[in-house]
Amino acid sequence: MLSTISNRTWVLLLALVLVFTLVACGGETNEPAPAADTPAEPAATADTPADTPAEPAAPVSAGLTNDAAVVASEFFSQEQYDRSMRQMTLNPEGPEGEPWVQYLEAEFVDTSAYAKEGPYTFCFSNAGVNNPWRVVGWTTMQAEVDLHPEITELIHVDAQGNDEKQISDIADLVASGNCDVLIVSPNTTAALTPAVEQACEVLPVIVFDRGVFTECPVSFVQPIGGYAFGETGARYIIDNCGDDCNVLALRILPGVDVLEERWASAKIAFEGAGSNINVIGVEFGDGDNAKVKSIVNDYLDRFGRIDAVWMDAGATAVAALEAFEDAGQPYPIIVGEDQQDFLVKWQENDLSGISPTFPTFQWRTPIIAALRIMNGEEVPAVWRLPQPTITNENLDQYIQPNMPPLHYAMCGCEGMPDFPTRWGGQ
Amino acid sequence: MAELTHSNEKNTLWTRFVAGLRSIPPIYIIVIILLIAIGTQNPAFLEPAGFLNLLRRSAPLMILAAGQLFVIVTGGFDLSVGSIMSLTVIGAALLINNDPANTWWVILVLLGIGVTVGLLNGLIVSYLNVPSLIVTLGMLLTLRGAGLYWTGGAPRGYLTDNFRIFGRGWIEPFPLVDRLPYAVAVLIIVSGIAIYIFHRTNLGRQLLAIGDNARAARLAGVPVERMRIVAFIISAVMAVIAGILQGGFGGVNPEAGRGFELQAIAATVLGGAVLLGGRGSVATAIAGALALEALFTLLNLLGLPKPLRDAVQGFIIIGAVAYAAYRSGRSR
Numbered sequence: 021m022l023s024t025i026s027n028r029t030w031v032l033l034l035a036l037v038l039v040f041t042l043v044a045c046g047g048e049t050n051e052p053a054p055a056a057d058t059p060a061e062p063a064a065t066a067d068t069p070a071d072t073p074a075e076p077a078a079p080v081s082a083g084l085t086n087d088a089a090v091v092a093s094e095f096f097s098q099e100q101y102d103r104s105m106r107q108m109t110l111n112p113e114g115p116e117g118e119p120w121v122q123y124l125e126a127e128f129v130d131t132s133a134y135a136k137e138g139p140y141t142f143c144f145s146n147a148g149v150n151n152p153w154r155v156v157g158w159t160t161m162q163a164e165v166d167l168h169p170e171i172t173e174l175i176h177v178d179a180q181g182n183d184e185k186q187i188s189d190i191a192d193l194v195a196s197g198n199c200d201v202l203i204v205s206p207n208t209t210a211a212l213t214p215a216v217e218q219a220c221e222v223l224p225v226i227v228f229d230r231g232v233f234t235e236c237p238v239s240f241v242q243p244i245g246g247y248a249f250g251e252t253g254a255r256y257i258i259d260n261c262g263d264d265c266n267v268l269a270l271r272i273l274p275g276v277d278v279l280e281e282r283w284a285s286a287k288i289a290f291e292g293a294g295s296n297i298n299v300i301g302v303e304f305g306d307g308d309n310a311k312v313k314s315i316v317n318d319y320l321d322r323f324g325r326i327d328a329v330w331m332d333a334g335a336t337a338v339a340a341l342e343a344f345e346d347a348g349q350p351y352p353i354i355v356g357e358d359q360q361d362f363l364v365k366w367q368e369n370d371l372s373g374i375s376p377t378f379p380t381f382q383w384r385t386p387i388i389a390a391l392r393i394m395n396g397e398e399v400p401a402v403w404r405l406p407q408p409t410i411t412n413e414n415l416d417q418y419i420q421p422n423m424p425p426l427h428y429a430m431c432g433c434e435g436m437p438d439f440p441t442r443w444g445g446q
Numbered sequence: 447m448a449e450l451t452h453s454n455e456k457n458t459l460w461t462r463f464v465a466g467l468r469s470i471p472p473i474y475i476i477v478i479i480l481l482i483a484i485g486t487q488n489p490a491f492l493e494p495a496g497f498l499n500l501l502r503r504s505a506p507l508m509i510l511a512a513g514q515l516f517v518i519v520t521g522g523f524d525l526s527v528g529s530i531m532s533l534t535v536i537g538a539a540l541l542i543n544n545d546p547a548n549t550w551w552v553i554l555v556l557l558g559i560g561v562t563v564g565l566l567n568g569l570i571v572s573y574l575n576v577p578s579l580i581v582t583l584g585m586l587l588t589l590r591g592a593g594l595y596w597t598g599g600a601p602r603g604y605l606t607d608n609f610r611i612f613g614r615g616w617i618e619p620f621p622l623v624d625r626l627p628y629a630v631a632v633l634i635i636v637s638g639i640a641i642y643i644f645h646r647t648n649l650g651r652q653l654l655a656i657g658d659n660a661r662a663a664r665l666a667g668v669p670v671e672r673m674r675i676v677a678f679i680i681s682a683v684m685a686v687i688a689g690i691l692q693g694g695f696g697g698v699n700p701e702a703g704r705g706f707e708l709q710a711i712a713a714t715v716l717g718g719a720v721l722l723g724g725r726g727s728v729a730t731a732i733a734g735a736l737a738l739e740a741l742f743t744l745l746n747l748l749g750l751p752k753p754l755r756d757a758v759q760g761f762i763i764i765g766a767v768a769y770a771a772y773r774s775g776r777s778r
Contacts, residue, residue, distance in 0.1 A: 150594075312696075321491070361604070
């Protein structure tokens with residue numbers, strides 16, 4: 021009898037522990053949500069394919085009134101939204117065909133105080149190389165360095181997605197005294213701000229990709245941003261879907277600023293679109309192919325037909341399309357990104373699609389900015405890069421059959437030395 | 447005795463009916479209730495095609511749970527299975543290198559990797575006396591790191607169609623149901639073999655004996671170390687098979703198996719296995735996995751807000767396990 025009771029108690033206790041672990045793991049995200057303070061002008065922005073955490077079940081809701089459709093207010097800035105919408109309509113200045121040195125609405129700052137004779141040692145504190153987007157970007161940055169013989173060394177320190185490590189990385193780089201310029205791609209915005217401020221006191225700093233809450237860096241490099249990304253995809257659906265259009269919106273996960281911004285602007289667009297746009301669901305797919313496929317599958321079962329799929333990042337676009345194939349349904353209008361696997365599928369099946377991009381060519385710009393600073397030339401204080409879109413019309417020029425499936429077409433790296441082998445191509 | 451025979455026939459029938467009902471493992475009843483609930487939300491799931499889709503989606507977890515059970519009944523844990531799944535997907539993409547002709551030897555190599563990982567787990571647990579929780583947790587981290595190192599952070603290569611067919615394709619035409627997902631066929635074959643090994647051979651009984659009382663089992667002549675190693679190898683090989691199905695279903699994803707290890711353990715417990723070993727069955731563990739997947743699907747269909755869904759999920763799992771424990775307590 022005693023043994024029976026204790027056995028049962030054990031099972032229950034362990035089950036409890038197990039269940040809590042399950043639930044706890046479900047809430048785990050790799051990407052720490054940035055602080056919700058009012059952002060300074062260089063707003064925090066994460067890179068496109070956010071790290072994909074595991075989550076046991078994907079939320080479901082129908083329509084824009086549901087939970088997954090909510091944009092937390094701390095992630096929305098009307099001013100930033102208006103700026104993005106305005107900049108989408110502007111023509112960038114700078115050399116034609118080289119978007120990585122183009123700029124929008126730039127205010128130039130004098131850097132003559134930093135002028136210095138070469139050769140140079142540049143230092144780079146990198147948030148991480150933990151997803152395909154960052155791998156392509158980092159490869160491109162190294163290739164840019166190789167273009168300039170006056171840069172003798174690029175000292176690269178990988179923070180592996182860890183704020184604490186990056187804070188000490190920056191302190192070490194500054195203390196070493198070896199760096200002529202410090203380039204920072206911050207892991208999270210608020211946490212890295214003090215470290216960047218301290219570095220600013222010692223040497224010229226360039227921040228890119230994601231932002232910090234300080235204007236002390238000489239230049240901050242970033243494309244137009246998440247609002248433009250979200251709007252571009254949503255607008256294409258609204259303009260092309262016709263009457264009675266069932267739209268499924270797929271997000272990665274809540275709480276990451278750039279992803280929230282993408283959805284926020286898409287939501288505004290869909291809400292203002294009129295009655296033909298029927299958003300049947302907003303879902304979190306965790307960037308997991310299998311989960312996205314299951315979600316789309318369930319929606320096809322439930323609604324019979326989906327006419328358009330909006331995505332806040334394209335990494336799982338192919339999986340979403342496969343769900344239509346498996347169900348024997350016609351392809352939807354699809355919003356993806358500039359990854360080769362999606363572009364190839366788009367072309368092969370003659371889809372109606374669009375790819376807003378968070379271009380990887382932005383990894384070239386900090387090196388170029390750093391060289392200009394060393395030469396004492398003016399640079400934009402906020403170097404706002406253009407954010408090209410891949411459409412049905414220009415799709416062909418971005419298809420690169422010799423590149424790996426997760427290569428990002430918008431790397432601006434085609435003319436660089438050792439292309440394509442350096443980027444894993446053949 | 448005499449008194450019993452006096453009771454009227456109806457009563458006996460009723461008693462026997464109740465007793466019969468009692469002898470059905472509760473997990474099957476849970477599965478049926480969940481399926482009916484899903485059916486009320488979306489009748490499409492109760493049609494052959496819809497149900498087969500649910501099975502196809504659940505196949506990786508069901509196979510994983512079957513493998514996990516072999517380790518659980520010996521009183522161990524295998525936390526490395528999720529990482530093995532991920533490594534299978536990454537490795538397949540790299541090794542196949544876009545050439546369909548490579549698929550077959552690559553599958554053999556992957557199964558070989560599974561055997562090796564299971565062997566290592568088992569050897570360390572058996573001969574270095576490190577608790578399996580620690581060994582397989584270490585293996586989880588090692589394999590995750592190995593996968594990251596192997597790919598340099600970004601997976602390369604596609605999975606060819608002839609590799610993906612196991613997770614994605616259909617055998618058609620197929621009698622009665624038009625088309626049968628390969629994943630379901632694999633599920634039936636693999637779980638059939640696992641059930642046979644566990645319930646019809648001496649191996650299952652020996653594993654149960656180890657979990658119940660390793661010392662007594664050893665004295666009775668059970669080769670405890672060797673049996674433990676076999677259990678870990680079975681679990682790891684099942685993880686490779688689950689990885690092949692998952693990769694086939696979803697395509698290349700460096701985190702294809704993340705989180706599966708805990709779900710597999712939860713499935714075995716739902717199926718009535720005792721976490722300290724000595725009690726459990728492959729068939730009910732597989733049903734436990736189906737119940738979990740059905741529960742996820744049901745909560746999705748209900749469209750509950752995310753926090754509520756996590757809570758409901760937790761409550762249902764606790765409730766089911768508590769009921770199973772209560773039942774097994776009474777039947778002793």
